[in-house]
Amino acid sequence: MSMEEARPGSTTRRPGATILVTDDEPGIRQALCLFLGRLGHEVVEAPTADAALELLERRRFDLVLSDIALPGAATGLDLLAQVKQRAPDLDVILMTGHMDVDFAVNAIKRGVTDFFKKPFLFEELEQSVTRCLDRRRLLGRTRELEQLAARHETLKSVQRDLLLTLCALIDARHAWSRRHGERVGALARSFAAALGLPEREQKLALIGGRLHDLGKVATPDALLQKEAPLDAAERAIVQRHALVGAQLLEPIAVLRPFVPVIRSHHENWDGSGYPDRLAGEAIPPVARIVRLADAWDALVSPRAWRAAFTRSAAAAAIEAGSGKAFAPDLVAPFLAHVQGGAAECAATAETPELDACESVAG
Ligand SMILES: [Fe+2]
Numbered sequence: 001m002s003m004e005e006a007r008p009g010s011t012t013r014r015p016g017a018t019i020l021v022t023d024d025e026p027g028i029r030q031a032l033c034l035f036l037g038r039l040g041h042e043v044v045e046a047p048t049a050d051a052a053l054e055l056l057e058r059r060r061f062d063l064v065l066s067d068i069a070l071p072g073a074a075t076g077l078d079l080l081a082q083v084k085q086r087a088p089d090l091d092v093i094l095m096t097g098h099m100d101v102d103f104a105v106n107a108i109k110r111g112v113t114d115f116f117k118k119p120f121l122f123e124e125l126e127q128s129v130t131r132c133l134d135r136r137r138l139l140g141r142t143r144e145l146e147q148l149a150a151r152h153e154t155l156k157s158v159q160r161d162l163l164l165t166l167c168a169l170i171d172a173r174h175a176w177s178r179r180h181g182e183r184v185g186a187l188a189r190s191f192a193a194a195l196g197l198p199e200r201e202q203k204l205a206l207i208g209g210r211l212h213d214l215g216k217v218a219t220p221d222a223l224l225q226k227e228a229p230l231d232a233a234e235r236a237i238v239q240r241h242a243l244v245g246a247q248l249l250e251p252i253a254v255l256r257p258f259v260p261v262i263r264s265h266h267e268n269w270d271g272s273g274y275p276d277r278l279a280g281e282a283i284p285p286v287a288r289i290v291r292l293a294d295a296w297d298a299l300v301s302p303r304a305w306r307a308a309f310t311r312s313a314a315a316a317a318i319e320a321g322s323g324k325a326f327a328p329d330l331v332a333p334f335l336a337h338v339q340g341g342a343a344e345c346a347a348t349a350e351t352p353e354l355d356a357c358e359s360v361a362g
Pocket of ligand 1: 212213241265266
């Protein structure tokens with residue numbers, strides 16, 4: 001089918017593009033509009049290069065299809081050069097009645113994507129248009145992915161800075177809290193790894209364990225430093241720290257993945273914990289792990305009102321809490337884990353690898 005006898009009948013259907021057609025002959029513009037319109041594209045016409053440039057200023061196009069010989073001072077080659085200067089990624093297909101080597105070299109130098117000698121077959125034009133638009137879509141998708149990757153990097157960086165700030169805030173309150181948080185984070189992570197949990201859960205355990213008592217920044221010092229067991233009213237105040245920690249993180253999107261761990265690190269398997277009295281499987285899995293690591297570290301550490309438990313006494317206490325405070329399926333593997341030396345490794349843990357939280361960013 002030639003251009004002159006074009007009777008568009010193709011059933012090709014792709015996402016519609018916006019194509020600028022520039023030709024001084026109304027008949028050719030009409031034929032191209034009809035043909036490209038039947039392919040699902042929106043076609044905008046311009047009779048001259050100046051009119052085409054004016055349209056390019058005003059709206060976005062996916063492709064420019066232009067004749068070489070245009071009325072006025074500017075030719076199709078001038079239009080090509082202008083388009084490439086303004087939008088280097090915008091494809092231009094040229095049509096000419098007189099194809100020669102000089103024209104081809106000139107057009108290629110100026111960045112033409114394809115060219116056709118009139119009269120041409122509409123099937124060939126369709127293939128060329130399709131190639132250009134496919135390439136443009138691919139380019140757009142690649143850009144989107146690059147932008148997403150850059151955004152992800154920024155979020156990771158923001159998350160890391162915020163975590164460092166929160167750790168510094170916790171450390172500024174009490175040195176003991178700091179070492180406790182570091183040990184709990186390291187032990188929770190190593191236990192999560194021993195259970196074969198995915199890397200994301202391991203990182204949630206590490207950071208969730210490090211920050212689990214964040215809410216204690218709002219707990220009065222008199223209660224945190226009291227050298228005697230707390231009474232019921234004092235316990236209620238201290239227990240608010242789980243909720244306060246979660247509420248501090250909740251508004252920050254990049255830290256939201258840690259909220260369930262921090263909020264639920266004092267929930268008990270039998271439903272007697274706080275703040276939500278969750279029970280059994282309703283308790284977030286990583287919170288169950290941090291619950292154990294937190295309890296172990298508290299038991300084997302000295303308190304103002306008691307000496308540290310021995311390891312065997314601490315193990316017995318954990319064992320006694322199976323199915324009550326602790327998830328029963330985790331108790332035996334946890335005790336095997338700490339008895340294998342994991343707790344000693346955790347005790348020497350330094351600041352958690354905050355860089356490692358990247359997979360929970362965003
Ligand atoms: Fe706590």
